Amino acid sequence: MDQLMADLKRQIIAQLNLKDLKPEDIGDDQPLFVEGLGLDSIDALELIVLLQQEYKIRLASADDGPKVFRTVRTMAEYIKEHQPA
Amino acid sequence: MVRRGRVYKDGALRHEVHARTARAFLEEVYAAETISYPKFYKMDPLSQLGFLATELLLEGTPLADVRGAAPGIGASAALGPEDVGVILANTNASLDTDVRYYRTVAEMPSPALFVYTLPNIVIGEICIRHGFKGENAFFVFKAFHATFITQYVQGLFAAGLVKACVCGWVEVLDNDYDAALFLVEETGTTPFTAENLKKIYDRPWTN
Numbered sequence: 001m002d003q004l005m006a007d008l009k010r011q012i013i014a015q016l017n018l019k020d021l022k023p024e025d026i027g028d029d030q031p032l033f034v035e036g037l038g039l040d041s042i043d044a045l046e047l048i049v050l051l052q053q054e055y056k057i058r059l060a061s062a063d064d065g066p067k068v069f070r071t072v073r074t075m076a077e078y079i080k081e082h083q084p085a
Numbered sequence: 086m087v088r089r090g091r092v093y094k095d096g097a098l099r100h101e102v103h104a105r106t107a108r109a110f111l112e113e114v115y116a117a118e119t120i121s122y123p124k125f126y127k128m129d130p131l132s133q134l135g136f137l138a139t140e141l142l143l144e145g146t147p148l149a150d151v152r153g154a155a156p157g158i159g160a161s162a163a164l165g166p167e168d169v170g171v172i173l174a175n176t177n178a179s180l181d182t183d184v185r186y187y188r189t190v191a192e193m194p195s196p197a198l199f200v201y202t203l204p205n206i207v208i209g210e211i212c213i214r215h216g217f218k219g220e221n222a223f224f225v226f227k228a229f230h231a232t233f234i235t236q237y238v239q240g241l242f243a244a245g246l247v248k249a250c251v252c253g254w255v256e257v258l259d260n261d262y263d264a265a266l267f268l269v270e271e272t273g274t275t276p277f278t279a280e281n282l283k284k285i286y287d288r289p290w291t292n
Contacts, residue, residue, distance in 0.1 A: 017197070019112075019126040038123075045196035053193055 004076045012072070015050045016043050028073045036071075044069060051075075057082045086288075087114075087138050087264040094141050096288065107262045111137060127197060128210060129182040130262065135173065135207035135255040136214065138264040142251065146268065148215060163248075170219035170247035171208045172238055175256035178204040178225050207255055220246050229254050229265070231282040238269055239277065254286070 009023035012032075016039065030036045033044070047069050051057045057079060059065060068078045086093040092100040092114055100117055104110035111133040115125055120140060125133060143149040148169065179202050186198040200206065205223040212221065220241050226233065234252055241247045253266040265286045269277050 017126045018123070020123050042196050042200055049193050049196065 001076060001080070004079060005072050008072050008075055008079075011050055011054055012047070015046050026072060029071050031071060032069055047075075051079070055079050056084055086266075086285075087134060087262065092137075092141065094144070096285075099141065105260075107257055107260045108133070110262070122214065124210075129179075129185075129198070129201035129206075129257075131175075131179060131181060131204065131255060131257045132201060132207040132210045134257055134262055134264050135266075136210050138253075138255065138266045139211045139215070139251060142266045142268055143215070148249065148268075166216050166218040168219055168248040169215070169217040170238075170241055170250040170252075171211055171217060171221040172224075172234065172241070172250060172252040173204075173208060173222075173255050174224040174226055174230060174234060175204065175254060176225065176227060177256060177258045178223075179206070181257045181259065211251065217251075219250075229283075229286050231279040231286065235277060235279040235282060242269075242271070253282075 005028055006023060009026045012018065012026070013021055013023065018037070021037075026037065032047075033039045039047075044065060048059055048065070051059065059068065060082075064078075068074055090102055090104070090110060091098060092102075100114050102110050102113045102117070104113055107130045111130060112126070114137055115133070118137070118140065122136075125136060128136060140149075148164070182198060182201045186195060186202050189195040189198060204225070205221070208221045208223055212218065222237075224230075224233065224237075238247075238250050238252050241250060248271055250269045251266060252269060254264060255266070256263045267277075267282065267285070275281055
């Protein structure tokens, strides 16, 4: 799980062009949107692309987005549950 | 003015940077200016160029103070958000980003690139940064068209639609880039004429 979260932090920075951030700047349980990293709706779409490109996972429902993309940990948990064998 | 690895402010050389790509050049200038605006890195090169050129253009003017001073805009109590317009033009619209977006379509279309596939997005980025809400438009011409820009902006002033206007040229295609921005005000010291615009745009030492 720790390795997956570390990978996700690197991938989020690369995918979203967060060049002023380092992986260690992102907390495992830090909110990604609004008061946390301040990501916006376009970033949410890029995170969906990231899941598809890197982990071959499609969100089952758009309604799941806020729950899945709440923090790096919730993303990692979703990936663990849904990653193809 | 920004072109060929150089950045000029009021005719004086401000930066000279040797970089392999337009994006690398723009991000080096951004870093050298010590601006803190994380969204800069998410912008496409056209928006980065317009954003940087506007930062330099407005430096030292009341409009540069992005913190604002209610009820006016910036540090100017005389200008409201609706009083400041942005009128820009170029030759290739958003083609630079259109091509990069098109390349992503076959595999996974990029939402972050898609939002920059219109040339007027650079105006939006400038307006968000500075809180401008006045008239804005983006035009496409074969080459820098001083006559059109002056006539259009003069029309906005004559109609009472703006009291200040950022206008000029912002062009990026592959690794070629060219920006020449002007701040037009009712109290300006240099006459706002097509001849003066062209003279500034064609300054020999910048070409």
